[in-house]
Amino acid sequence: MRLKTAIMNAYDHLKFNADGLIPAIVQEAASGRALMMAWMNRASLEATVSTGKTHFWSRSRQKFWMKGETSGHVQHVKDIAFDCDGDTLLIQVEQSGAACHEGYRSCFFRSFAANGAEARVTEARLQTPEEIYGKK
Amino acid sequence: MRLKTAIMNAYDHLKFNADGLIPAIVQEAASGRALMMAWMNRASLEATVSTGKTHFWSRSRQKFWMKGETSGHVQHVKDIAFDCDGDTLLIQVEQSGAACHEGYRSCFFRSFAANGAEARVTEARLQTPEEIYGKK
Numbered sequence: 516m517r518l519k520t521a522i523m524n525a526y527d528h529l530k531f532n533a534d535g536l537i538p539a540i541v542q543e544a545a546s547g548r549a550l551m552m553a554w555m556n557r558a559s560l561e562a563t564v565s566t567g568k569t570h571f572w573s574r575s576r577q578k579f580w581m582k583g584e585t586s587g588h589v590q591h592v593k594d595i596a597f598d599c600d601g602d603t604l605l606i607q608v609e610q611s612g613a614a615c616h617e618g619y620r621s622c623f624f625r626s627f628a629a630n631g632a633e634a635r636v637t638e639a640r641l642q643t644p645e646e647i648y649g650k651k
Numbered sequence: 652m653r654l655k656t657a658i659m660n661a662y663d664h665l666k667f668n669a670d671g672l673i674p675a676i677v678q679e680a681a682s683g684r685a686l687m688m689a690w691m692n693r694a695s696l697e698a699t700v701s702t703g704k705t706h707f708w709s710r711s712r713q714k715f716w717m718k719g720e721t722s723g724h725v726q727h728v729k730d731i732a733f734d735c736d737g738d739t740l741l742i743q744v745e746q747s748g749a750a751c752h753e754g755y756r757s758c759f760f761r762s763f764a765a766n767g768a769e770a771r772v773t774e775a776r777l778q779t780p781e782e783i784y785g786k787k
Contacts, residue, residue, distance in 0.1 A: 524768050525768055526768070528770055546683070551734065552676065552739040595763040597761060597763075598687065598751075598758040603758075623741040624732075626732040634661040
């Protein structure tokens with residue numbers, strides 16, 4: 516009798532939600548800076564694995580998209596991890612330019628101030644949205 | 652005529668989902684290691700701000716909880732950031748012990764292997780769940 520292999524396909528560990536989506540945290544591999552969080556469906560994860568560039572599912576536009584397809588700010592994938600519950604991804608990338616569509620390196624450019632109420636900007640803007648996407 | 656203040660309350664930037672929840676990425680401040688992702692409602696965020704220890708909302712148990720209330724593995728908050736869309740939090744913490752209930756430092760202890768299919772464990776387990784929570 517042969518033993519069943521203990522090796523599981525990585526996809527088998529993952530739980531997509533009722534909409535078929537899983538949240539993906541994107542982190543800059545070299546600096547550890549958390550850049551953004553976006554959602555993936557199975558197809559965008561497979562495209563991310565096969566191309567080495569991050570692909571997501573936009574819930575607001577109901578659209579498959581590659582990060583950087585308009586801005587040029589592509590993310591080159593270094594590692595894809597998943598959590599103990601299999602319901603969140605953590606993707607290490609090399610980021611070209613600003614990750615945030617507002618022109619900041621990271622989408623997390625604002626923090627709660629020490630008083631716990633006000634918001635303060637914690638990093639410099641690299642580009643304006645007009646410089647990235649052109650005037651509208 | 653008085654000018655309206657431009658200072659917004661940080662909470663006013665946030666968008667909780669239809670269930671009243673917002674995902675919170677937890678990162679170790681000193682190392683940059685992404686530790687876990689969990690969900691907060693307004694009450695758990697307020698408790699996090701006021702106590703300086705992370706509190707969440709468990710979707711599976713439908714329960715308010717403080718990280719470390721059973722395990723002792725409390726997270727001391729250093730910073731609370733939010734993203735451009737106001738729909739994700741990034742919380743910098745000082746972590747006591749293992750963040751993961753499976754005894755790993757980070758919940759993201761497994762990655763896709765280079766072949767893009769198999770899962771591989773990428774860090775050493777610090778404790779077994781039995782050591783953390785006692786035998787069941």
